[in-house]
Structures are given as structure tokens and as C-alpha cells.
Amino acid sequence: MNSENPITDMHLDVLKEVGNIGAAHAATSLSQLLERKIDMHVPNVKLVSFDEMFDLAGGAETIVAGIFLRIEGDLSGSMFFVLPLESANHFIRRLIGDETFNFSSPDLPEIGISAMQELGNILSGSYLSALSDFTGLKIYPTVPSLSVDMVGAIVSFGLIEVSHHSDEVIVIDTQIREEGEDGISNIDGHFFLLPDPSSYVTIFRSLGVM
Amino acid sequence: MMTLKEVVRVGIADMNIVKEPMTIRTSGLGSCVGVVLYDEKRKVAGMVHIMLPDSNLGKSDRVNVAKFADTGIYALMELLKAEGVRPMALKAKIAGGSQMFQFGSSDTIRIGPRNVEAVKNELNRLSIPIIAEDTGGSSGRTIEFNPTLSILNVRTVNLGTKEI
Numbered sequence: 207m208n209s210e211n212p213i214t215d216m217h218l219d220v221l222k223e224v225g226n227i228g229a230a231h232a233a234t235s236l237s238q239l240l241e242r243k244i245d246m247h248v249p250n251v252k253l254v255s256f257d258e259m260f261d262l263a264g265g266a267e268t269i270v271a272g273i274f275l276r277i278e279g280d281l282s283g284s285m286f287f288v289l290p291l292e293s294a295n296h297f298i299r300r301l302i303g304d305e306t307f308n309f310s311s312p313d314l315p316e317i318g319i320s321a322m323q324e325l326g327n328i329l330s331g332s333y334l335s336a337l338s339d340f341t342g343l344k345i346y347p348t349v350p351s352l353s354v355d356m357v358g359a360i361v362s363f364g365l366i367e368v369s370h371h372s373d374e375v376i377v378i379d380t381q382i383r384e385e386g387e388d389g390i391s392n393i394d395g396h397f398f399l400l401p402d403p404s405s406y407v408t409i410f411r412s413l414g415v416m
Numbered sequence: 417m418m419t420l421k422e423v424v425r426v427g428i429a430d431m432n433i434v435k436e437p438m439t440i441r442t443s444g445l446g447s448c449v450g451v452v453l454y455d456e457k458r459k460v461a462g463m464v465h466i467m468l469p470d471s472n473l474g475k476s477d478r479v480n481v482a483k484f485a486d487t488g489i490y491a492l493m494e495l496l497k498a499e500g501v502r503p504m505a506l507k508a509k510i511a512g513g514s515q516m517f518q519f520g521s522s523d524t525i526r527i528g529p530r531n532v533e534a535v536k537n538e539l540n541r542l543s544i545p546i547i548a549e550d551t552g553g554s555s556g557r558t559i560e561f562n563p564t565l566s567i568l569n570v571r572t573v574n575l576g577t578k579e580i
Contacts, residue, residue: 257427266428266444267558269573274517312574351517355573358444359556362428362467363516366447366527369467373429373480 220415222251225378227340228333235332245383253374256365262379263288266358271309273326275350280343281405284364287326289395309354326350341412371403429483431464431492441560445512447528449535452561453492455505461563462496464488469534485534508539509568511550511559548580
């Protein structure tokens with residue numbers, strides 16, 4: 207965007223609505239997968255600096271299991287599914303039925319890695335197909351890739367495209383929570399959708415707000 | 417009397433300078449490259465967190481010089497000169513430029529190695545010798561430079577900590 211087309215609060219509100227629709231679909235998929243009640247919601251949609259983006263994910267040095275994929279088609283952007291290690295372990299142990307699985311171990315069993323990638327695939331797929339239905343835009347996600355590392359190192363890769371245009375990025379942040387039997391949340395993760403700046407106008411046009 | 421060791425933090429696409437006993441640090445380098453320029457005798461150092469190789473890649477009107485290898489290192493040198501450091505005395509240590517993921521658009525896929533290459537070209541152009549480097553691979557890095565000892569501490573998640 208530029209000074210003639212500033213991003214207004216209304217634009218961000220509309221994106222929040224879009225994010226909530228995607229999140230609802232992804233939450234349904236995840237609930238079915240884990241046979242648990244999963245809650246996802248979009249706490250906010252913001253235009254933030256890159257450093258603020260890392261803070262949203264827990265700080266640049268926080269170690270996470272991060273799934274990254276690119277979105278191509280009518281709109282382009284980056285998508286991240288970021289889980290703190292404890293949450294990722296909990297998730298994958300449940301999925302593969304192996305209580306010893308640990309993302310911190312030096313030799314990660316292949317099955318855990320592919321389970322995590324598959325999880326990223328299912329969640330981003332349901333999120334993005336909802337987005338595609340709602341906007342009428344063609345959206346093609348790439349195969350997701352996993353990295354267990356510092357948030358800053360992981361997320362900055364998805365900011366490269368944005369950084370050509372700007373020092374700020376629109377973040378559609380989705381919080382993921384699992385309601386445990388004891389009422390304690392076992393999973394505390396995020397979905398981040400970062401549209402490339404060249405796609406802002408496309409999105410807003412498709413939603414009739416430009 | 418105890419003196420608190422102060423750490424100056426450098427964000428992404430940002431730069432700053434310190435004098436001993438302060439140290440300077442940047443967190444979570446992936447494909448980005450952290451460049452430290454320092455004067456061993458005067459115990460002054462600067463750090464810039466480079467994100468892209470070339471300012472010609474920038475498509476916005478407002479240019480953040482610290483973001484690019486070709487403009488960021490030069491701008492950091494100018495900052496140090498303003499502190500009275502002679503360019504001749506400057507040495508460099510660099511870290512980062514990893515390949516965190518194996519895919520992306522053709523532009524981004526090799527961004528780590530391209531950043532390292534651009535940083536080296538620029539340092540060479542400015543006749544600043546590279547004393548040590550820890551670049552490439554597929555791990556994120558957090559780095560902290562201590563101007564008193566001229567040591568760069570490099571921490572990774574899987575490979576531990578080293579001093580270069």
C-alpha cells in the first residue's frame with residue numbers, strides 16, 4: 207500500500223473477520239484429528255514492525271516448531287504455524303501415540319516430523335480453503351516445511367518478500383488453544399498469515415472494501 | 417562495586433554501536449547476516465542486522481539503509497567514524513546467512529548465501545578484513561559481541577555455543 211491507499215482500521219477489521227472464518231474451519235479439522243475441543247480465534251490483526259512480529263510469536267529467541275508455507279495464486283504471502291516446543295510435543299505425542307517423542311531430541315524420528323508437516327498441511331488447507339471460498343480468490347499453498355529453531359530465524363524467512371516493499375507487515379494472528387479435561391490449556395500456538403504487500407489491494411477488492 | 421553489564425540490542429534491519437564494557441547483541445538470525453565492525457584498540461564496536469543483499473531490491477520510497485548489505489555496512493562505518501573511529505582500524509566478524517527452509521520463490525530460496533556473499537563483497541570494497549565468520553548451514557543464531565575482548569559469541573539451538 208502507499209500513502210494514497212492507507213490501510214485503515216476498517217480494512218484490518220475486515221481481515222480479522224476473514225481470519226476468524228479460516229480459524230473456525232481449521233479448529234474443526236484439528237478437533238476431529240485430536241478428538242478434543244480446540245478453540246481458535248483471531249485476537250487481533252495489526253500492521254506491525256518485523257521485531258513486533260517476532261514478539262507476537264514469543265520473542266525472536268523462543269524455540270519453536272515452525273511450519274512454513276508460501277501461498278501463491280491470486281494472492282501471495284507466507285503462512286506460519288508456530289508451536290512452542292512443549293505444545294508441539296504434546297500435539298505430536300497424541301497424534302502418533304508415542305509419549306516419548308520429543309522435538310528437543312537430536313535424532314528426531316521421521317514419523318514425528320511427517321506428522322507435524324501433515325498437521326500443518328491439514329490446518330493450513332482448511333484455513334486457506336475457507337479463505338478462498340469467502341473471497342472467491344484462487345489460493346494455492348505450497349507443501350509445508352518444518353524447522354525447529356528460534357522464532358526470529360524461522361519467521362524472518364517469510365518476511366523476505368515483504369521486506370522488499372516495506373518495514374511493516376499485516377499479521378493475521380490466530381491463537382490456538384486446547385481445553386483440557388482439567389480446564390488447563392495444553393496447546394498454545396499461533397497461525398500467522400502474512401500477505402505480501404502486493405496482495406493487499408487484491409484482498410481488499412475481493413472483499414469489496416476498496 | 418558491581419557494575420551492571422549492559423547489553424545493547426539490535427533488532428532486525430537495525431544497527432547500533434557500543435563502547436566497552438557494554439556488549440551488543442542480535443537475536444534469531446536466520447537468513448539474515450549479523451555484521452560486527454570493531455576497533456580492537458579503542459574497544460568500540462557496531463553491529464548491523466542485514467536482511468537483504470542489495471538496496472536495488474527495495475521497492476519502497478523510504479529506504480531503511482540498515483536492511484541491505486550494500487548500504488547497511490557503509491552506514492555502520494559512518495556511525496563509527498562519527499565516534500572517532502578510523503576506518504583503517506576497523507575489523508569485521510560476521511555470522512548468519514543460513515538456509516532455514518529448502519523452498520520459497522526463486523528470489524528467497526538462496527537468500528542466506530546471497531546475503532553472505534553481498535556482505536563479503538561490501539567489506540572487501542571498504543577494505544575491512546573479516547577476522548572470523550560463522551555462516552551458512554540451516555540453524556538460527558543469536559550473536560553477542562564483547563568489544564573488551566573482541567569476541568563474538570554465537571549461540572545456536574542444536575549446535576551449542578561458540579566464540580569466534
